[in-house]
Amino acid sequence: MxxxxxxxxxxxxxxxxxxxxxxxxxxxxxxxxxxxxxxxxxxxxxxxxxxxxxxxxxxxxxxxxxxxxxxxxxxxxxxxxxxxxxxxxxxxxxxxxxxxxxxxxxxxxxxxxxxxxxxxxxVPENVPARRAVLTGTVETAVNALWEAGPRLGDRVAVIGAGLVGGMVAKLLRSFPLGRLQLIDVDPAKRAFADTLGVDFCHPDDALPDCDIVIHCSASQAGLERALQLVGDEGEIIEMSWYADRRITLPLGEDFHARRLSIRASQVGVVARARRHRRTTADRLELAVSLLAxxxxxxxxxxxxxxxxxxxxxxxxxxxxxxxxxxxxxxxxxxxxxxxxxx
Missing domain, CATH: 3.90.180.10 (Medium-chain alcohol dehydrogenases, catalytic domain)
Structure with missing residues (x-):
């Protein structure tokens, strides 16, 4: 047409x-x-x-x-x-x-x-034009980290080694964390994680008692595993968008007893922690600069x-x-x- x-x-x-x-x-x-x-x-x-x-x-x-x-x-x-x-x-x-x-x-x-x-x-001169198409995805990852606010020595897990999950893990690699794991059910993603310089593991082998879990797998199983891996009073940052799919979670288990939190991250607005001091233009400029x-x-x-x-x-x-x-x-x-x- x-x-x-x-x-x-x-x-x-x-x-x-x-x-x-x-x-x-x-x-x-x-x-x-x-x-x-x-x-x-x-x-x-x-x-x-x-x-x-x-x-x-x-x-x-x-x-x-x-x-x-x-x-x-x-x-x-x-x-x-x-x-x-x-x-x-x-x-x-x-x-x-x-x-x-x-x-x-x-x-x-x-x-x-x-x-x-x-x-x-x-696009800065030190960023190739082809690579610069990732600016919007880096922006999404930056916003999630502003939401999560990782601290010195934190234990962090990222579930889902796709485009967004890998991007989040790549940015977290430069933080002074106590532990960082990129988690996926596909063992072939290990080579991808190795390239990023991030530890990789299967969900069954992931370490518990995390301060923050960032969920990017867009699966019910991944979000359930996030609830198991986050420590007491810890926080899950949910980056997956399920569209019209319905997700069922075991909130009748220890969700309340351990005072866990699930918080959405969506790039449509600047994360609350930075909203009064950063604009969307500031966030994009930061994102494209990281692509060097x-x-x-x-x-x-x-x-x-x-x-x-x-x-x-x-x-x-x-x-x-x-x-x-x-x-x-x-x-x-x-x-x-x-x-x-x-």
Whole structure:
């Protein structure tokens, strides 16, 4: 499906979810940038598998559809909707001091787009543009650590060695903790943890009496294990989003007797502990600066051409393609779809 445009109207191409497990590229009109706006030519975008698969499967609960809308999203859940939030490009037109800058934007998958310059975060020269697609995920991890507030000598467990869990563990690696374990049921994740410099273990072998457990597995079993691993009066930071799934927990056991706490972390607002002294722009600038570390390339597990995006999303959905963060490349010549995996 395509949107009709006038012959002289500039256009762009964007990815839209048009039904359950259905996506397509649509051509649409591209407005000229107005005062304080910039035209961005995309270089790369990243697929945030967890949330984007929820959208792909039309599983965003109606009661929170408005709250879950991404910046610059168009359309409404369940569909048709233009969704996504990990885009890196170069400013092609706009204020003179922005033209030519490489920028990150919380924008859906689209080859060219116009946004207010306030929506852009400049990518430092020591951060490659491809790696910078992780800015939004690092931002999520930063927010969780602001929520958790780990202290000197703490014993911390991260359950779920996926994109978000691995990112949290990577950032925690630089904290002066007493203990840090990255926990997952998949033994193949050990090599990933080793690359990050973090101790790995199976849930059955994880050490108890944690001060903080950060849960990222999006599974009932993972959250149950978090309740078992956290120490008395300890806190679980819940980063998983279950969408329309119902989760059952054994709160009739020792949850009350040990005075445990489960607290949500969601990147939509700055964590309460920093909300009065940090803006979302501050948080993004911090996140992109952290990406100077080359170890973050470990999270980038494949690249495909923009023209292949509908097929890539479906393959991620049916698990025929495995990835932490799959990168979409926007070649200037609109080359045929190609794919590489690491």
């Amino acid at each position: 395509s949107t009709s445009t006038s012959p002289n109207q500039a256009t762009s191409t964007a990815y839209w979810t048009v039904g359950p497990e259905q996506g397509e590229l649509r051509r649409e009109e591209l407005p000229a940038p107005g005062h304080g706006e910039a035209l961005v030519c995309a270089l790369y975008s990243g697929i945030s598998k967890g949330t984007e698969m929820v959208v792909h499967h039309a599983r965003v609960p109606e009661c929170i559809a408005e709250e879950m809308a991404a910046p610059h999203q168009e359309g409404h859940f369940p569909s048709p909707v233009k969704f996504g939030y990990l885009s890196v490009g170069v400013v092609e037109d706009g204020p003179a001091d922005w033209v030519g800058k490489t920028v990150f934007c919380l924008h859906p998958h689209q080859d060219r787009y116009v946004v207010p310059v306030e929506s852009l975060t400049v 570390d080359p170890v973050f390339d470990t999270f980038l597990t494949g690249t495909s051409a923009f023209s292949a995006l509908p097929d890539v999303v479906q393959r991620l959905s049916d698990s025929s393609l495995h990835a932490l963060c799959h990168v979409i490349e926007y070649p200037a010549d609109d080359a045929p779809a190609t794919e590489t995996t690491r």
